[in-house]
Amino acid sequence: MSTEREFVTTHRQELLADLDQWLRIPGISAQPEHHDDVHRSAEWFASAATRAGFPTVEIWPTAGLPAVYAEWPSGEADAPTILVYGHHDVQPVDPLELWHTDPFEPTADGDILRARGASDDKGQLLFHLLGLRAHLAATGRSTPAVTLKFLIEGEEESGSPNFEALLAQQRDRLDCDVVVVTDTGMLAPDKPSTVTGMRGLVVCTVAFHGPDLDLHSGVFGGAVPNPATAIARLTAALHDEDGRVQVSGFYDDVLELTPDERELFAKVPVDDAEFLEVAKSRALAGEKGFTTLERLGARPTAEVNGIGGGYQGAGGKTIVPSDAFVKLSFRLVANQDPHKITKAVEQFVMDHTPDGITPTIEWEGEGVAPCLVPLGTPAYTVLTEAISEAFDDRPVLPTREGGSGPEAAIQQLIGAPLVFLGVGLPDDQIHAPNEKVNLSMLYRGAEAAALLWSGFARLGRRGLAAGAA
Helix, strand or coil, X not given: CCHHHHHHHHCHHHHHHHHHHHCCCXXXXXXXXXXXXXXXXHHHHHHHHHHHCCXXXXXXXXXXXXXEEEEECCCCCCCCEEEXXXXXXXXXXXXXXXXXXXXXXXXXXXXXXXXXXXXXXXXXXXXXXXXXXXXHHHHCCCCCCCEEEEEEEXXXXXXXXXXXXXHHHCHXXXXXXXXXXXXXXXXXXXXXXXXXXXXXXXXXXXXXXXCCCCEEHHHHCCCCCCHHHHHHHHHHCCECCCCCECCCCXXXXXXXXXXXXXXXXXXXXXXXXXXXXXXXXXXXXXXXXXXXXXXXXXXXXXXXXXXXXXXXCCCCCCEECCEEXXXXXXXXXXXXXXXXXXXXXXXXXXXXXXXXXXXXXXXXXXXXXXXXXXXXXXXXHHHXXXXXXXXXXXXXXXXXXXXXXXXXXXXXXXXXXXXXXXXXXXCCCCCCCCCEEEHHHHHHHHHHHHHHHHHHHHHHHHHHHHHHC
């Protein structure tokens, strides 16, 4: 047993105790009534980082909710600087009646710990603190072998509306040689993997207004435009029968998978039947000509998140409704520009708005750009070596994740190589009722983090810079 694993094994209960405290704070950034809890969550992690040994710990205010910054210099001349990104806010818990346990009372059952934030992202942040302590114990050092900086956001689950401004404001403090993102997952406990791409995102609500009041369908139906019918037609027009998005220019900038990349995707042992079981779905769907894994990480999508209009109550109400709406989200892949996509979607809406209907489009923020990690860089190689060793020398598979976050903004503003160390699993039910984390995955993550800092230290700043050049 490695020294890192021995330390993690010996100190598991301390990780569990910290998780039990932090997970009880309902830091839901999307709900104003919980904003005080998000502040409490930031204060809790700041205290935990101080207890772990960080000499510099600060709570950084934003125009919204606070982030936490922690820094621990190595003291070695050629030691690289590593910036770890994660987030301490959590998703809403609705619908509460579907939870089997209280979402903010952590409940352990063997290897499973259930609570909101257990996997996304509090558990994954806390394995880093344990991993740091394991690194110090294994190396016999009083300071890390690399200079560590932690930037833990408080609004990621609300679309990171103030994060880019924070990055720009604190740019000098965030200078680093590598960024490590710890807000992702792996394929399975026995299939270690690392994310090499995150999709971007733009989200909007399209509203159609027809007559200025609901009309009797017997008196007016068939003679005036129906906004509910119009919104249904617009929605149906989003895709063709092969699952391709019909917004003009949508695929113009898509960075297509190379044959080598498709070969790598094909090597990933993903079972469609298992995927359907996790998804609680009875069929696969999506763009024709691509595998499930390719659709999830390497292809852009348009999804209907909600649709409505007119009477929604029990029984019938025979009207031509005044208003209807559809909520849409577009996941973007490498090289797509969120601003170009929003303009294209706006033109699509105009092209599908019939006479007598007034359209409005409300966008949620500026959108999130996609992120792609080059394979084979020194930072990526060291990462995969650390993960492989922590998972008993199993090969590490590259995957792309369908979710979206501020990683592209970090890449652009910090200008350092970026890699992903995350240990969530596909069945963790993040953003859903009964979120859980496998504790054994957190322990493996802590070990991988401990090994990663030693690996980066052996490479040194010059080695990382040579690879980036």
